[in-house]
Amino acid sequence: MSLRFERLRGGAAGPRLGRLHTARGVVETPAFMPVATRGMMRGPWPDRMRSMGAQMLLANAFHLFARPGAETVEALGGLHRYMAWDGPVLTDSGGFQGFSIGGARLEEDAIVIPHPVGGHSVRWTPALAFETQAALRPDIAMVLDECPPDPRDRVAVAAAVARTLRWAREQRDLHEARGGLAQSGQALFAIVQGGVHEDLRAACAEALISMQFDGYAIGGVSVGEEHGAMMLGVEYSAGQLPPDQVRYLMGVGTPRELVEAVARGIDLFDCVHPARAGRFGAAMTAGGMLNLKNAAFKADPRPIEPGCGCDACATGVPRGALRAGLKDDELLPMSLLAHHNLHFIQSLMKEMRDAIAADAFEGFRSRIASVWTPRPPRA
Numbered sequence: 001m002s003l004r005f006e007r008l009r010g011g012a013a014g015p016r017l018g019r020l021h022t023a024r025g026v027v028e029t030p031a032f033m034p035v036a037t038r039g040m041m042r043g044p045w046p047d048r049m050r051s052m053g054a055q056m057l058l059a060n061a062f063h064l065f066a067r068p069g070a071e072t073v074e075a076l077g078g079l080h081r082y083m084a085w086d087g088p089v090l091t092d093s094g095g096f097q098g099f100s101i102g103g104a105r106l107e108e109d110a111i112v113i114p115h116p117v118g119g120h121s122v123r124w125t126p127a128l129a130f131e132t133q134a135a136l137r138p139d140i141a142m143v144l145d146e147c148p149p150d151p152r153d154r155v156a157v158a159a160a161v162a163r164t165l166r167w168a169r170e171q172r173d174l175h176e177a178r179g180g181l182a183q184s185g186q187a188l189f190a191i192v193q194g195g196v197h198e199d200l201r202a203a204c205a206e207a208l209i210s211m212q213f214d215g216y217a218i219g220g221v222s223v224g225e226e227h228g229a230m231m232l233g234v235e236y237s238a239g240q241l242p243p244d245q246v247r248y249l250m251g252v253g254t255p256r257e258l259v260e261a262v263a264r265g266i267d268l269f270d271c272v273h274p275a276r277a278g279r280f281g282a283a284m285t286a287g288g289m290l291n292l293k294n295a296a297f298k299a300d301p302r303p304i305e306p307g308c309g310c311d312a313c314a315t316g317v318p319r320g321a322l323r324a325g326l327k328d329d330e331l332l333p334m335s336l337l338a339h340h341n342l343h344f345i346q347s348l349m350k351e352m353r354d355a356i357a358a359d360a361f362e363g364f365r366s367r368i369a370s371v372w373t374p375r376p377p378r379a
C-alpha cells in the first residue's frame with residue numbers, strides 16, 4: 001500500500017489533523033499543494049519549495065499532454081525528474097480545463113478542448129486522461145470529470161453528475177485492470193460534483209464511494225459563485241465522504257476559503273491564486289493583501305513583509321524596487337512575490353495544523369476572518 005491516510009484528530013465533520021503517507025514521504029494535513037501546471041512553478045525555483053513548506057505539488061495532465069507530451073516527460077526520467085522534485089505529486093485530469101479554456105465543448109464521451117498552442121481540437125476522453133496520467137506516473141491521479149460552469153443550474157449540474165459518474169466508472173475499471181494502487185503504485189481519486197445542490201452532491205458522493213476509489217475530491221467549487229454558496233457545496237460534499245480517507249478540495253486557496261473549508265472537514269487543497277496574485281503585484285501579509293503597484297510603495301525601502309522568514313523577503317529587494325520592476329514587467333518581482341505568497345500560505349497551513357492540535361482552531365478562524373474578507377463573486 002503506497003498511499004494511506006492517518007487521521008490524528010477530528011472526525012466526520014469539523015477540522016481534522018492527519019498524515020497522508022505516500023511512497024515519497026508524509027504530507028501533514030491540512031495541506032496546500034502549489035500548482036506547477038506544466039510541471040514548472042511560475043517563479044519559485046524547485047529547490048526552494050521544501051524550505052517554503054511545500055509537501056506535495058500539483059501538475060496538470062492535459063497541459064503536459066498538449067506539450068511537451070507524456071512521452072517526452074518519460075524520456076526525461078519521469079514527472080518527478082521533470083519537476084526536479086522528489087516529494088509526492090498529484091496530477092489533475094483536465095476536467096477543469098473543459099470549463100476554463102475558452103472554446104472547449106462537451107460531448108457525451110469526451111471534452112473537446114482547443115490545443116493551447118496549435119488551436120486544433122483535442123478529444124480529451126476519460127481513457128486518454130487516465131492513460132496520460134499512467135504514463136506521467138504521479139503519486140495521485142485524478143479522474144476526468146465534468147465541471148459545470150454554473151453550480152446553481154440544476155439541470156446542467158444533474159447532467160454533469162451523471163456524466164462524471166459514468167466516466168468515473170470507466171476510469172475505475174482501467175485503474176483496476178492496471179492492478180489498482182497496490183500494483184501500479186498510483187492512487188486514483190474521484191471528484192464529487194453536484195454544484196450547490198445537497199441531494200445531487202450526496203447522490204454523486206454515494207455512487208463514487210460504492211466504486212471504491214483511493215481518495216475523494218470535491219470539484220465544481222470556486223467557479224465564480226459567492227463565498228456562502230461555495231461553502232455550501234463544500235459542506236454538502238464533505239459530509240458524505242468517508243471519515244478515514246483524505247478529502248481534497250480543488251481550486252480553493254485564499255486564506256479565508258482555506259480556513260473555512262478546513263472548518264468543514266477538508267484536508268487537502270490546491271490553487272493558482274497565491275502565486276498568480278503575486279505575479280500581479282499583490283503580496284499576502286499578516287495584515288491582509290498589499291497591492292505593491294500602489295503609488296504609496298514608490299519609496300518604501302522595506303522588504304515585501306518585514307519579519308517574514310521566506311527566501312524572497314531575505315533578498316532584501318525593497319517594495320519600491322518591486323513596484324518599479326512590476327511596472328516594467330521585470331521577472332524578478334513576479335518571482336519573489338509568487339514565492340512569498342506561497343510561503344505565506346504554507347505558514348498559514350502550519351499555523352492551522354498547530355491550532356487544531358492545540359484545540360485553538362476557532363480563535364484562529366476568527367482572526368483570519370477579521371483580516372481576510374471573502375473574495376467577491378465573479379460576474
Ligand SMILES: [Zn+2]
Binds near residue numbers: 305311312314340343
Ligand atoms: Zn516573505
